[in-house]
Amino acid sequence: MRTRDQAKYDAIVKSSIRLVNKLGFDGISISKIAKQAKVSPATIYIYFENKEDLFTKLYIDIRKEMSQGTLEGIQEDMTIEQAFKSIWHSSFNFHLNHTQYITYREQFEQTTMMKNVRVNEFEVFQYITNLLQRGIRDGKFKDIPLSILTSFAFSPIITLVKFHLGGIIEMNEGQINQACDIAWKAITV
Secondary structure (H helix, E strand, O other), X not given: OOOOOHXXXXXXXXXXXXXXXXXXXXXXXXXXXXXXXXXXXXXXXXXXXXXXXXXXXXXXXXXXXXXXXXXXXXXXXXXXXXXXXXXXXXXXXXHHHOHHHHHHHHHHOOOXXXXXXXXXXXXXXXXXXXXXXXXXXXXXXXXXXXHHHHHHHHOHHHHHHHHHHOOOOOOOHHHHHHHHHHHHHHHEO
16 A cells, blocks of 8 residues: 655645636546646545545535634634624635635535535534524524525625735725625624
8 A cells, every 4th residue: 555645645735726726627637637746646546536536525625724714713702793703804814815715616616526515514614503593593683594694794705805816906904894894784683
């Protein structure tokens, strides 16, 4: 059995994300990934069963990393508003500092591979679900489906990060706070 090498694994991950972001999922083969990562195709099979397994595990790893980054400032004694705003700001900053994940995530979520992923198992989704349910129970948030609350509260983050990166708008600290306040007001009673 061949041993695992962290440097090779990291090269496979980075190359896969880079290629997906450039070519999309259909334009990629294991051999293209191997060439980009400067490893043999057989090396990829040490870590992943096949191309779908590779892409799915990368998506799950990205989501887990996002969960950790988004929840890093959360403390047990926070109010609902403090927790919401902490999550919002942390999520914005995570995506701004990990732009390579945005395109990968968006493309992956449009594939049939997404059916193999249980999004509600990620820590951030569990935390947000609990926070929103608590807010509804406490009369802080509108009593509407959680998917609608989540969409109005957190989906604009990706759009604003893309606008910032594209030079459409400069998201300075003041504008980030304004956007967070708008998201908060969109879902509160």
